[in-house]
Amino acid sequence: xxxxxxxxxxGLAGCYLQLGNAAAAIPLYEGLVRRQxxxxxxxxxxxxxxxxxxxxxxxxxxxxxxxxAAGAILRKDPEYLAMLAFIHGESGEDRESSxxxxxxxxxxxxxxxxxxxxxxLEFAGLFLRNGKVDQAAAAFQLVADAHPRNLDAWExxxxxxxxxxxxxxxxxxxxxxxxxxxYTAALRRxxxxxxxxxxxxxxxxxxxxxxxxxxxxxx
Numbered sequence: 446x447x448x449x450x451x452x453x454x455x456g457l458a459g460c461y462l463q464l465g466n467a468a469a470a471i472p473l474y475e476g477l478v479r480r481q482x483x484x485x486x487x488x489x490x491x492x493x494x495x496x497x498x499x500x501x502x503x504x505x506x507x508x509x510x511x512x513x514a515a516g517a518i519l520r521k522d523p524e525y526l527a528m529l530a531f532i533h534g535e536s537g538e539d540r541e542s543s544x545x546x547x548x549x550x551x552x553x554x555x556x557x558x559x560x561x562x563x564x565x566l567e568f569a570g571l572f573l574r575n576g577k578v579d580q581a582a583a584a585f586q587l588v589a590d591a592h593p594r595n596l597d598a599w600e601x602x603x604x605x606x607x608x609x610x611x612x613x614x615x616x617x618x619x620x621x622x623x624x625x626x627x628y629t630a631a632l633r634r635x636x637x638x639x640x641x642x643x644x645x646x647x648x649x650x651x652x653x654x655x656x657x658x659x660x661x662x663x664x
Contacts, residue, residue, distance in 0.1 A: 451477060458490055467497035485515045489525055496528060501536045505529075523553040527564050534571045542571075562588055566597055573605055581605040582615075589619075594627050596634070603640040607647075616644050635661040 458473035474491035477484055488511045495504035508529065511519065519525045530545035546568065553560050560568075569584035585602035588595055599619065606616040620641065623631065631637040638661035645654035 451481065455484075455487060455490070458494070462490065462494060462497065465497075467494040470494040471498065471500075482512050483515050485518050488515055489519060489522075492525075492532075493528060496532050501532050504532050505536070520548075521552055521555075523549045523556065523558065523560055524564060526552055527560060527568070531567060531571060534575060537575075539575070539577075562592055562595065562598075566595075566601065569598075569601055569605070573601065573608075578605050578608040582609060586619075589622075593622075593624050596627055596630055599623050599627060599631060600634060600637045600640070603637060603644075607640050607643045613644065613647055616640075617648075620644075632660070 454473050454477055458470040458477070461467065461470035461473070470490065471494045474487055474494055477487035478491055481487060488507070492504050492507050495501075495507055508516075526545050526549035530542045530549060533539075533545060534542035549560060549564075565584060565588050569581050569588070572578075572581035572584055582602060582605035585598050585605055588598035589602050592598060602619055603616055606612045606619060609615075620628070638657045642654045642657035642661065645651070645657065
């Protein structure tokens with residue numbers, strides 16, 4: 446690659462991101478934004494790379510350095526705003542995370558689109574990791590209702606529900622609403638099996654609980 450070939454550098458940085466090597470992408474994006482301070486894609490890539498590398502404070506610092514013109518474009522991008530919500534959430538800044546999530550949803554509505562299923566599941570997972578089980582359950586439920594064959598949504602929903610008070614009826618109802626083929630596939634996932642086992646323990650169906658636990662150990 447010839448030095449200063451901006452298109453090639455941006456392409457290589459993007460490849461590193463796709464391959465999961467965010468650390469290698471960072472210096473390439475840093476060089477690009479130095480030379481092209483209005484390059485929206487380069488700024489998006491830089492913040493993304495720092496986020497994926499676990500450098501949350503640096504990612505937020507990079508976002509604050511974006512020039513106004515480029516920043517105004519990114520502030521209308523639902524997926525970029527969603528990423529900022531993730532970064533603040535992973536940094537333990539719940540208020541800021543909620544604000545950016547709301548902005549992401551508003552930007553998506555303004556564009557007559559919705560956040561991708563992947564992003565919605567990431568938000569739900571973020572809520573779950575941070576102990577916000579009611580919000581997590583609601584987020585997983587939205588995806589499961591809209592995409593009933595999405596196994597990750599049902600697994601996440603059940604995982605969230607069993608951490609809420611008096612969850613038995615809601616959890617059992619969720620399992621019963623799963624499409625048959627989705628439920629069959631879920632029975633091959635240890636985490637789902639353990640959640641079902643926990644439900645049966647709470648309902649004092651110990652034989653069933655033991656059977657699901659044994660099955661989870663075989664997967």
